[in-house]
Amino acid sequence: MKNVAIADFEIGENKPLAFMVGPCVIEDERETMKAAEFLSSFFKAKKIPFIFKSSFDKANRSSIHSFRGPGLKKGLEILKKVKETFHVPVVTDIHESSQASPAGEVCDLLQIPAFLCRQTDLLVAAAQTGKPVSVKKGQFMSPMEMGNVVEKLRESGASEIILVDRGASFGYQNLVSDMRSFTIMKRFGVPVCFDATHSVQLPGGEGTKSGGQREFIPVLAKAAVAAGANCLFIEAHPNPKQAKSDSATQLSFDELEELVEDLIAIHAAINRKKKS
Numbered sequence: 001m002k003n004v005a006i007a008d009f010e011i012g013e014n015k016p017l018a019f020m021v022g023p024c025v026i027e028d029e030r031e032t033m034k035a036a037e038f039l040s041s042f043f044k045a046k047k048i049p050f051i052f053k054s055s056f057d058k059a060n061r062s063s064i065h066s067f068r069g070p071g072l073k074k075g076l077e078i079l080k081k082v083k084e085t086f087h088v089p090v091v092t093d094i095h096e097s098s099q100a101s102p103a104g105e106v107c108d109l110l111q112i113p114a115f116l117c118r119q120t121d122l123l124v125a126a127a128q129t130g131k132p133v134s135v136k137k138g139q140f141m142s143p144m145e146m147g148n149v150v151e152k153l154r155e156s157g158a159s160e161i162i163l164v165d166r167g168a169s170f171g172y173q174n175l176v177s178d179m180r181s182f183t184i185m186k187r188f189g190v191p192v193c194f195d196a197t198h199s200v201q202l203p204g205g206e207g208t209k210s211g212g213q214r215e216f217i218p219v220l221a222k223a224a225v226a227a228g229a230n231c232l233f234i235e236a237h238p239n240p241k242q243a244k245s246d247s248a249t250q251l252s253f254d255e256l257e258e259l260v261e262d263l264i265a266i267h268a269a270i271n272r273k274k275k276s
Helices: 029-046 072-086 097-106 120-128 143-155 180-186 214-226 253-275
Strands: 004-006 009-011 018-022 050-053 090-093 109-112 133-136 161-165 192-195 231-235
Touching: 018 029, 029 050, 029 072, 029 253, 050 072, 072 090, 072 097, 097 109, 097 120, 109 120, 120 133, 120 143, 133 143, 143 161, 143 180, 161 180, 180 192, 192 214, 214 231, 214 253, 231 253
Parallel strands: 018 050, 018 231, 050 090, 090 109, 109 133, 133 161, 161 192, 192 231
Antiparallel strands: 004 009
């Protein structure tokens, strides 16, 4: 497996469990900085590898009236401020090829959304930035098919790649997580991550927005770590009910703190068994 180097840590086999955490979307600078301050302090105190995550644009919202974010320029300015103020790596998602280069100048990791995981031009542009690339497996794809995504990235110059599972379509407006995905996707020689919050979405389940079942986040996250995930992607918000995007699936900071403790313990137990 080719581990992925981010700042001063690596994501991969025989490495500490890493976390990509933050609010779903950048709502404004003040709230983003407050969230980053809390999260960076929490993870640094625990000496846990952490990447701050938030989106400058949510281009695939259910309704045209939904809040999308501040846009590329302002969003990257805020992420750069987070990075420089709290000395943490940052990740954001890109939706168009033209966004890859400017995002790559600020971010330590570029994320490809699940709906766009087969968009060749987007993958090529992300790879050509020279930054590590994290790709979410499309809800419409099997884990076996992600080998083609890895090949596209490698052929385009990317050497550090993470594949993320976020569930598969299970009938209308529902998802199911297959824990075999981690073993299967590791066969492509890359670290694997579990998106614990989007996996409990009910896509479009509330008509003009997606619903979700937040209560199942801990269950699936723990199962994913036990099944071999090298990293966890978790969206967290200081007040999820007031979040402008994915309010049904973001964790509160209190819930996050409790869950992280459990996930670290499971990861440690799994790795002790491997070494024994």
